[in-house]
Amino acid sequence: VQLQASGGGSVQAGGSLRLSCAASRRTNTMTVAWFRQAPGKEREFVAAFFRWSASTHYADSVKGRFTLSRDNAKNTVYVQMNSLKPEDTAVYYCAATTSAILSRVREVDAYNYWGLGTLVTVSS
Numbered sequence: 001v002q003l004q005a006s007g008g009g010s011v012q013a014g015g016s017l018r019l020s021c022a023a024s025r026r027t028n029t030m031t032v033a034w035f036r037q038a039p040g041k042e043r044e045f046v047a048a049f050f051r052w053s054a055s056t057h058y059a060d061s062v063k064g065r066f067t068l069s070r071d072n073a074k075n076t077v078y079v080q081m082n083s084l085k086p087e088d089t090a091v092y093y094c095a096a097t098t099s100a101i102l103s104r105v106r107e108v109d110a111y112n113y114w115g116l117g118t119l120v121t122v123s124s
Contacts, residue, residue, distance in 0.1 A: 001025050003115030005094045010121040015084050017120060021077045021094030027070055028052060030098050032077045033111060034068075036090035036120075043093070045106040049077055051098070057105050062088075084122045091117035 007019040021032060033048035047058045049068050056068045067080045077094065095111035104110040 001030070001096060001098075001113040003094050003096060003113055005092060005115045005118045008092060008118030008120045010123065011084055013085055013122055013124050015122070016080070016082045017084065019079045019081065019092055019094075019118060019120075021079075021115060023075045023077070023096060025075065026072065027075050027077050027096075028072055030096040030113075031101055031105065031111075032070075032094060032096045033105065034079050034092055034094055035108065036088075036092045037117070038087075038090040041090075043108050045108075046092070047079055048105045050102075050105075051100075059106070081120070084120075086122050086124045089120060089122050091119050093117045 002024040004022045031051045034046040035043050036046050037043040045059050047068050065083045069078045094115045096113040097111045101110040
């Protein structure tokens with residue numbers, strides 16, 4: 001499975017961006033997640049769309065500000081990021097797995113497909 005993330009850029013605090021993760025297979029057959037990694041920090045979970053359902057899961061730090069959506073016809077998962085903060089600055093990665101991961105959804109090692117990252121920079 002190939003994943004391609006796009007949509008990153010530079011915005012001021014309070015602004016919005018939408019990231020896209022285009023996959024080479026149907027995204028509703030996989031759990032697709034977004035992770036991010038800030039300089040000097042570990043990669044952290046942001047949000048995930050569970051396979052075969054419309055269920056989503058968000059990190060507490062983005063809940064209420066970020067929203068996942070999916071276009072099955074385009075095999076693409078989006079994350080709409082609103083009310084961006086400087087601490088949201090990071091390289092954002094999309095990841096996917098065809099396995100049932102449920103309780104492991106926040107774990108980097110639970111995903112076996114990764115795309116290249118897209119940089120999001122939020123200035124104060």
